[in-house]
Amino acid sequence: MDDLVNADDPTILTGDDPAIGVEEQEIKQDGMEVEVVDAGTIAASEPSSRASIPLDLYPAAHELPPRPPPANECNYSHYYAIDVGKPFHDQYVFRHHNGLCVIGLASTHSAFMIDTEISGVDYNVGKTSRTEIKAVGKRKKNAQVLEGNSVLCKVLAGETFFLIRCCVRGTLLEVNERLMKEPQLLIQRPDTEGYVAIMMPRPEDWKKAQATLLTREQYRERRGFPVN
Amino acid sequence: MGFSDAVQELLATLPVHVVLELLRQEVCLLCIFRFLNVRDAVYSIDLPTSAEVYSKLLASNEYREEDPKRLKSSEVDASITGEPTCLICLGILQHLHPAVEAQSQAHEAREAFDRNAVSCILKAIKDGGHSLEGTFCLEVSLTALVLLRERGLWCYLKEQFKGEALFSGHDVNDHIVSLKEAVKWSLLERLENALPAKFDVGATLRIALVFKHQGSPEDVKFLAAASTGGDAKRKRHGQHEPESQGFAAVVAARGVTETGETLAAVQRCLASMNNELFMRRYQCPPTKVISACEITAVIWRNPVFVGGRYLKYSRNVSQSRWLIEEERMGQASVQEIIGDVVMPYYKADTYKFHAAGREDIDVRMLGTGRPFIIELLNARKIPSAEEMEKAQLDINGQKEGWVKVKGLRQVGIEVCSLMRQGEVEKQKEYVAVVWLDRPVTQGDFQRLSDMKELEIQQKTPVRVLHRRSPLIRPRTIHWMRCESIKGSGNYFLLHLCTQAGTYIKEFVHGDLGRTYPNVGSLLDCAADILQLDVVDVKMEFE
Known part of the structure; x- marks a missing residue:
């Protein structure tokens, strides 16, 4: 375990091993010779000698970023809607590059601020439960089109409840049914497994919605996050 | 031209009065044979x-006294223009005949060239630049x-020779030798010798002989009246795009009559009326024609395939050409890097790329490589195995080194289904660089490597949900093996082997x-993926 946690001196790893240098050249000249060597042998040899692209099969520790760009950061643009319906009913709209929007509760939502703990999520709003109408097929047949102020679900906390809204007009593709059994995901992982729904707005609807939303910076400023 | 023994023998077996009548109607000898159901070699x-x-038949004693005037006139015609154009085959079969070809070539070189099928084909091959490779198929x-005209003559003969068993059948198509068959009997051997190449129905080189004729006024009138408009309507709706559909469409487009009816439409129309109705609508026997059919030869090679395995070393090269609003995504594509090198070796019109699955643009393909095939459309030439080796060197020698190939060679059409199978059925092996939001432990490694044949439920990933159906797909992770990265606390290498169609990135970060x-859920923490490589596509394709 120790060598996993304590970094070896990276300078040792960058040391030139002439034998490996030759091997790398051969590979460059003739791609046919490239084989994935058994992982054990690679780990035993100096991984950093493969640093030059395209042959860094295994990156060395010092080449690794402190953490990878999180999947929900690099693939999404983060937007926020504050005071949705009521003060401090803050929600996020994470827009994937493909145009889909993940809707959820921002960390400043008043549901997180009250003393009573969140006890449930109820998608049974509107004429039919949001869980019942399912989009089918590539063209998402049967899917419901909801308005920006349509209610997606109720978040229950003891006697009180909070209405969560779409924030953008679009097709409702999916709601997070796991929340019904595990509402604590809203608190534990609000940005990932605690998402509320996935919407697909038309480009023109997105444009309209975007004008009403805050960027992450604007949101942090409005909610008094410390400037980093 | 004399009467060979074969001809003498043949003529002796035919009903003389029928032959005479047909000759009077200006039906060519070969079409007479067709109507009398004579087969095989006689056509050549x-x-x-x-x-x-x-004159010979007339001279034979029984028919001596009958209609001597007609004999005179056809002798005169024949001496001037060769022979009148057959009103049934419209010269198609008549002018294919070697004697006629040789004759007309000598006398009227220019016109003969248009009518001579063999030289027409040779010229088309030369113009197209196709090499023969030993075999061809003729269509x-x-x-x-x-x-129309066969039907017309058949109806006429049925009336004229009521007692004759030969013409008692109802449907002309069941009782005469089809013109297509006769054309092949007449032409194939000479064509084989002239090319030279062997006829083979499976050959990739396709030769189409297309015959066109504007028809007599009666023909046009009949076709116009018979027009149901069905085909014309389909055409208006833009479903006919000959260029994009290759050879069959090219031929079909040229087979359309002047009034816009396709062969199939005319066939349907003829089948829908009985002989009596037909005779009221169409003049039987058919009227004489002045000009013969025009011949066009179309040459095309059916798709040929080049297969191999590719390796991709770049995280900025996509598998297929990827354009978003005219802008290229990534530096290049595997498809173009390989296809643009291979295509010139075949002098093809274009190519299509198929592979056993695909990886994301930022995922490398290492190890065994991924099986692929390139489908070459209308190849002019078939390179040798040595040339394919050279093509492989060309690709592997590119200075960027983004893509390499191995085992590049020409393969049969059966690999197409193999490729599809490989896409959906075969196991894939990957190496992922995984990050956890806490230090990695031996216990984590143990936990992951202990899981065999782990079934996971994968909802359509958000990143493709906009274009794919929302579904929950069960997928199997066959095994996992972990390896530490020296000096890094939170990262490790995850080797895993999965069922085809598993989204690996999503399996790591959970989507x-x-x-x-x-x-993440297996190790009770948050997991993310830094990079991914495919290292094996478990499929036999050598």
Whole structure:
């Protein structure tokens, strides 16, 4: 375990091993010779000698970023809607590059601020439960089109409840049914497994919605996050 | 042209009065044979002229006294213009005949060239630049007028020779030798010798002989009246795009009559009326024609395939050409890097790329490589195995080194289904660089490597949900093996082998918990993926 946690001196790893240098050249000249060597042998040899692209099969520790760009950061643009319906009913709209929007509760939502703990999520709003109408097929047949102020679900906390809204007009593709059994995901992982729904707005609807939303910076400023 | 023994023998077996009548109607000898159900080699042997046959038959004692005037006139016609154009085959079969070809070539070189099928084909091959490679397949595309005229003559003969068993059948198509077949009997051997190449129905080189004729006014009138508009309507709706559909469409487009009816439409129309109705609508026997059919030869090679395995070393090269609003995504594509090198070796019109699955643009393909095939459309030439080795060196020698190939060679059409199978069925092996939001422990490694044949439920990933159906797909992770990265606390290498169609990135980061279980849920922490490589596509394709 120790060598996993304590970094070896990276300078040792960058040391030139002439034998490996030759091997790398051969590979460059003739791609046919490239084989994935058994992982054990690679780990035993100096991984950093493969640093030059395209042959860094295994990156060395010092080449690794402190953490990878999180999947929900690099693939999404983060937007926020504050005071949705009521003060401090803050929600996020994470827009994937493909145009889909993940809707959820921002960390400043008043549901997180009250003393009573969140006890449930109820998608049974509107004429039919949001869980019942399912989009089918590539063209998402049967899917419901909801308005920006349509209610997606109720978040229950003891006697009180909070209405969560779409924030953008679009097709409702999916709601997070796991929340019904595990509402604590809203608190534990609000940005990932605690998402509320996935919407697909038309480009023109997105444009309209975007004008009403805050960027992450604007949101942090409005909610008094410390400037980093 | 004399009467060879074969011809003498043949003529002796035919009903003389029928032959005479047909000759009077200006039906060519070969079409007479067709209507009398004569088969095989006779279509390619040397024949006397119609006039010679006519006078010979007439001279045979029983028919001496009948209609001597007609004999005179056809002798005169024959001496001036060769022979009148056959009103059934519209010269198609008549002018294919070697004797006629040789004759007309000598006399009227220019016109003969248009009519001579063999030289027409040779010229088309030369113009197209196709190499023969030993075999070819011949397809004959006839004008629909022939069907009309065969039917017309058949009805006439049925009336004229009521007692004759030969013409008692109802449907002309069941009782005469089809013109297509006769054309092949007449032409194939000479064509084989002239090319030279062997006829083979499976050959990739396709030769189409297309015959066109504008028809007599009666023909046009009949076709116009018979027009149901069905085909025309389909055309208006833009479903006919010959260019994009290759050879069959090219031939079909040329087979359309002047009035816009396709062969199939005329066939349907003829089938829908009985002989009595037909005779009221169409003049039987058919009227004489002045000009013969025009011949066009179309040469095309059916798709040929080049297969191999590719390796991709770049995280900025996509598998297929990827354009978003005219802008290229990534530096290049595997498809173009390989296809642009291979295509010139085949002098093809274009190519299509198929592979056993695909990886994301930022995922490398290492190890065994991924099986692929390139489908070359209308290749002019078939390179040798040595040339394919050279093509492989060309690709592997590119200075960027983004893509390499191995085992590049020409393969059969059966690999197409193999490729599809490989896409959906075969196991894939990957190496992922995984990060956890806490230090990695031996216990984590143990936990992951202990899981065999782990079934996961994978909802369609958000990143493709906009274009794919929302579904929950069960997928199997066959095994996992972990390896530490020296000096890094939170990263490790995850080797894993999965069922085809598993989204690996989503299995690692969980995709909002929509792939479950995932690496994070299995280790009770948050997991993310820094990079991914495919290292094996477990498929036999050598």
